[in-house]
Structure formats: C-alpha cells, structure tokens
Amino acid sequence: MENAVTQHDNHGLATRLVHAGDPQNPRRSVAVPVVDSAAFVMENYAHHMQIEETLSTAPYYSRGYNPTVEALETKLAAIESAPAALAFNAGMAAISTTLLTLGRNGGHIIASDKVFSTSTRWLQENFSTFGGEVTFVNCNDLAEVEAAFRPNTRAVFFEEFTNPLLNVLDLEGLIALAHAHEALAVVDNTFASPALFRPYEFGADLVVHSATKYMSGHGRVLAGALSGHQALIVEIAELRRQMGTIITPHNAAGILQGLQTLDLRVGRASETAHRLALLAVDHEATADVYYPGLPGNVGHDIATRLTGGRYGGMLSFTLNDQSKKAAVYDAFELIIRATSLGDVASLVDSTDDPDVLRISVGIEDPDDLAADLEKALNAAL
Ligand SMILES: Cc1ncc(COP(=O)(O)O)c(C=O)c1O
Structure with missing residues (x-):
C-alpha cells in the first residue's frame, strides 16, 4: 500500500512504469512473483497478536494484504506521484469502496452528471441505502457545482475526460472549488490513463481508474486502481478488507505486466x-x-x-x-x-x-x- 519507491523517485514516468514495485524477493526473480496464497504463516502467538492490529497492511490473509498486490500498489503510487495506492477487483469496486468510505454517516457527494453509467446507477440506486447523499451536476459549469455544496459535502467526483463526448473538464478549477469548501476532489481518470496526465500532481485528493482499460491494456483482467493521500487510503483499505473488493494476485500480475507498456x-x-x-x-x-x-x-x-x-x-x-x-x-x-x-x-x-x-x-x-x-x-x- 505504501509508496516504497525511493530508488525511482528521480526517474521518468516510462522508467517508473517498468520498474517501480520490482520484487526484492529471496528467489531474485525479475518478474514479480504471483503469491497465490489465501493466508500467511504466523511465527508465534506474539506475532499473531501484533498482526491483528494491521490486518489490511500486513501478511495475514489475502483479503486485506497480498505481496503481489502490494507490488502493484507500489507501482501505482509511483506512477501517480501519490503517497499510497490500492488495487481492487474492478473499477466499480474501487469507486464504490471509495465513495462508501467518504459517504458514511451522512456524507454528501457532488457527482458529475457525465460519469460512467454504472457509477451513476450505483450512486442513484444504492449509495443512499448506506447513508450517503448525492447531487448530480454539470461539471462543465463551475457555478452549478458551487451551488451544490452543503455543509456535509465530503467530495466532488468527476471523470476528467467525459464519456462519450470527450469534453475535458476544468480540472484545476474543480479541485480548487472542492478545497474551498473543505471537500475532496475525487477524479476518475480512466479515459486519459496516467500516461497522459496524473490528477494527483494537479492537487486531486484521490484518483481512481478502471484498470480493466488502459492499465491492463489487453482486455483480459478486470481491475480497479486508487491512489491518493495516505490517511484516506488507509481508511479505504479497511473497508476494502471488510467488503472483499481487493484484486486477486493473478489479476494484480496482469495489471503489473500491462503497466510496463502503458506509455x-x-x-x-x-x-x-x-x-x-x-x-x-x-x-x-x-x-x-x-x-x-x-x-x-x-x-x-x-x-x-x-x-x-x-x-x-x-x-x-x-x-x-x-x-x-x-x-x-x-x-x-x-x-x-x-x-x-x-x-x-x-x-x-x-x-x-x-x-x-x-x-x-x-x-x-x-x-x-x-x-x-x-x-x-x-x-x-
Ligand atoms: C470511466 C469508467 N469508470 C469506471 C468504470 C468501471 O470499471 P470496471 O468495468 O472495471 O468495473 C468504467 C467501465 O467502463 C469506466 O469507463
């Protein structure tokens, strides 16, 4: 989950795409090994007790943590220039787990009226049953976005390249508006991919992708990616562990391979x-x-x-x-x-x-x- 990329901090995007998250495993494999194990060995009782505190970040059970998934998350964070990242079993898993975390206990989300149809339907049909509120707005119109803020607004959620008309929204304007209202900017950057630009570098708080698309690149793997601020990622990781929306090790290996040729x-x-x-x-x-x-x-x-x-x-x-x-x-x-x-x-x-x-x-x-x-x-x- 954490970005352990010190050795690649000075490298360009194309290098980070190939090398960040490289394995430092005892078998010295060049490719990241697929660690196909549901559970991990406890050394003794004290180790078990200690690990109980960190179920979503330490080797215990692969619904919370897995080394192949960790390698992918290290690469994702390095690519997005973000402190931390998480990988999910679909783009919708990344979106729903993230927005549920932000919408808990009556949180309000302002969502672009041009987000992916299933994101829209999920927000319309199910988000409120978990206690969240949503308002859809035209994010081309900053005045309309401004008017939608409420005291309990936690985030503005939008796709930077809209579907299907490929409008490009005012990224910096939307981020500034969210921050002026002490809300987060959550950007779905699936259509652009990190090869074109990285919203975290422009001030976005959380960046989500359907990794099924450009990150995979070969149409075989369903996956989601999320990167952003460390504290938020830790919170979302715990909900991911509880809901079981983490990516599988094999699919993580598929995305790791796809990312190497993304650029x-x-x-x-x-x-x-x-x-x-x-x-x-x-x-x-x-x-x-x-x-x-x-x-x-x-x-x-x-x-x-x-x-x-x-x-x-x-x-x-x-x-x-x-x-x-x-x-x-x-x-x-x-x-x-x-x-x-x-x-x-x-x-x-x-x-x-x-x-x-x-x-x-x-x-x-x-x-x-x-x-x-x-x-x-x-x-x-
Ligand atoms: C912009 C965007 N976000 C999210 C998703 C959902 O991703 P997935 O199909 O991996 O769940 C899609 C899927 O088409 C998408 O186009």
Whole structure:
C-alpha cells in the first residue's frame, strides 16, 4: 500500500512504469512473483497478536494484504506521484469502496452528471441505502457545482475526460472549488490513463481508474486502481478488507505486466487516434467529431496544458444521417464491436447516447485502421 519507491523517485514516468514495485524477493526473480496464497504463516502467538492490529497492511490473509498486490500498489503510487495506492477487483469496486468510505454517516457527494453509467446507477440506486447523499451536476459549469455544496459535502467526483463526448473538464478549477469548501476532489481518470496526465500532481485528493482499460491494456483482467493521500487510503483499505473488493494476485500480475507498456501503447494510440479524428472530420458522412486534440473540442486548451499535447486513444462522432448509425456500426471489419476501451485491439461502441459512435483506438497498423474507419463511414453515404 505504501509508496516504497525511493530508488525511482528521480526517474521518468516510462522508467517508473517498468520498474517501480520490482520484487526484492529471496528467489531474485525479475518478474514479480504471483503469491497465490489465501493466508500467511504466523511465527508465534506474539506475532499473531501484533498482526491483528494491521490486518489490511500486513501478511495475514489475502483479503486485506497480498505481496503481489502490494507490488502493484507500489507501482501505482509511483506512477501517480501519490503517497499510497490500492488495487481492487474492478473499477466499480474501487469507486464504490471509495465513495462508501467518504459517504458514511451522512456524507454528501457532488457527482458529475457525465460519469460512467454504472457509477451513476450505483450512486442513484444504492449509495443512499448506506447513508450517503448525492447531487448530480454539470461539471462543465463551475457555478452549478458551487451551488451544490452543503455543509456535509465530503467530495466532488468527476471523470476528467467525459464519456462519450470527450469534453475535458476544468480540472484545476474543480479541485480548487472542492478545497474551498473543505471537500475532496475525487477524479476518475480512466479515459486519459496516467500516461497522459496524473490528477494527483494537479492537487486531486484521490484518483481512481478502471484498470480493466488502459492499465491492463489487453482486455483480459478486470481491475480497479486508487491512489491518493495516505490517511484516506488507509481508511479505504479497511473497508476494502471488510467488503472483499481487493484484486486477486493473478489479476494484480496482469495489471503489473500491462503497466510496463502503458506509455508505449498510449503514445501509439494517441498518434493514430489523432489521425483518425482528422479523417472523420474530413469525411462527408460525419456531423460532429469529438477528440480532445481537435481545436474545437470542449476543453482542448485544458487538455493541451495537462497532457503536453498527447490526447489519448478515445474519439467519438455523430453522423449527418443518424438513421445510418447501425449501418456504420455493422460495417467495421477490423475494429471490433465491443463495449470496453483501452485495449491493444481497436473497439467500436454504440454508446448510451443514441447519436454517438465511439472508437477506442488500439495499436494496430494506422493505415489499416484508417481504411476500416473510412469504409465504415462510407456505409452512411
Ligand atoms: C470511466 C469508467 N469508470 C469506471 C468504470 C468501471 O470499471 P470496471 O468495468 O472495471 O468495473 C468504467 C467501465 O467502463 C469506466 O469507463
């Protein structure tokens, strides 16, 4: 859980992605070993008594602590430049465990009205049964956010790149507003991934990811990641232990492997996505194209400042003739019709918005992807 990265503090992101959390195990393995054990040996009664005090941080039982999970958490903290991190068995496990911790005993959360549909449904349908309160607001409008604060507001929760229209929100403005009201800024940074920017470096208190997406990168592992202030992470770790929302050791190994190539994958996906966005803009079948790298996109300047000019692999578009949406969706041959994102394989999703198609650009040959998109768009002519 703690960030033991002193030897990598001076290294760049790409180095931290590969090396932070490296094993210092007795067998001297280069790759992090998968410690597949539910429980850990107690030396004696005194050891057992001592460890009872630290069930979510010490080797006792893998619902609270596991060495492979710890290696992943060390890497996550190092990547995000945060003091501590936790890994969960899904993005939703990270989100629900975090917001439940903050919402206990009547805590109020201000949530963006553009967060992931299951986050929205969970907040709407279940959060209040645990004693929390929620208000949904348009986070593009800081005045609306300001008006939503109550004395018991504990956090503002938002996705920095919105789905599916890829608006980029005023990160620093939202963080400043939360802090002015003594609330926390909790950012879901799944769409951008830490390869583009790291909200903790801009003052966010907690950063959450569906690690299923870019962090895994290969579409095999469901996982969630959380990083942030030490004291908050310790509190959330205890609820994770009680609810059993920790990641499994095997899935932690999958995310550790995926993270090593995150920077390369997101770099490649960003370049290709930018090219595909320009292709879509020029195509006569499209009405609007949404990509943070396009100057007309909401928040383009903010994206440029946050990312230094690398805009990620997600893009969306609408068609002039909306009745052709199904024909375009069905016409993709290389880009796979599937709902996830951040995979090495390019995926197209029909999205909850009836007008929008969304592409998660992978790492295939850019010429092949451009040809596939052009052919699919031609189906709308
Ligand atoms: C932005 C965002 N946050 C959270 C989640 C939930 O993550 P998971 O599917 O890993 O539970 C998703 C899933 O699509 C997502 O897109």
